[in-house]
Amino acid sequence: MANLTRILRLRDAEIWEYEFLDNQDIIIYFSITDVNRKATIHDNPLATQSELDERDNYLSIDIHSHVDLKKTLEGDTFEDFITEISFLVEHMHDFHNAHVFMKMHVHDNIDLTDFQIEEDEDLHGDEKEQLYTFKRLWIKQTCFRLIEQQLNRKIEEISNSRFCQDLMR
Template sequence: MANLTRILRLRDAEIWAYEFLDNQDIIIYFSITDVNRKATIHDNPLATQEELDERDNYLSIDVHSNLDLKKMLEEDTFDDVITEISFLVEHMHDFHNAHVFMKMHVHDNIDLTDFQLEEDEDLHGDEKEQLYTFQRLWIQQTCFQMIEHHLNRKIKEISNSRFCQDLK
């Protein structure tokens, strides 16, 4: 079983956390970004030009994890993750006129130069808990940066202090 939690919702992007209830060591965040343009071969090298031309819009789904999910998960479990993410996207407003492509990003070599172990384990947890929190936040930040890259704007510029989910 898994738990899906929306972390961020903007007019053109969302970030979700995907958590396995029985395995807390796997970190998964994914973003759904409406790029507001037609898809190109650069966006999806697997698509034919005809497939790209059929749709007016491009939705990018970027899945970020600390593990290579395809290698580390059983095939059925991996398929369930992809199916749940796809099901979520299929129920979005502009899905039917969009070319959707999912990219997997594996962050198994996280730069730990900024990681600082806190001494107070009662407040911050033991070394394993602190390292997990650092990795989770690092992957989450990478997910935010992917949205900024796709939209070519900083998140703080996208969200102008209004509740973007209420915008139409």
């Protein structure tokens, strides 16, 4: 079983936190971004040009974790995980006229130069808890930065001007 929490919902992007209830040590954030253009060979090198020409839009699903999920998750758990994310996307408004490509981003070399252990364990937790929290925030920020790159705008600009919790396109 898993817990899905939407962190951000904008007109052209969503960020979700995915948490396995039986293994909470795995950090996963994923984004669904409508990049408002046709897909290109750069987006999916395996697609043919005729396949790319068939659809008018491109949705990018980017999964961020600190582990290689395909290698780490046991049995059918990885396939169930991918199916759950796919199910979310299939129910989006413009799904049927879009190419949807999923990319996995493994962040196993997280830059720890900014990480400092706080001495008050009652307030901040022990070293292991603090490191886990730092990694979680680092991966979440990386997910946000990727959306900013894809939409070529800062999240603050987007959220101040185009927030649409229930807006239909």
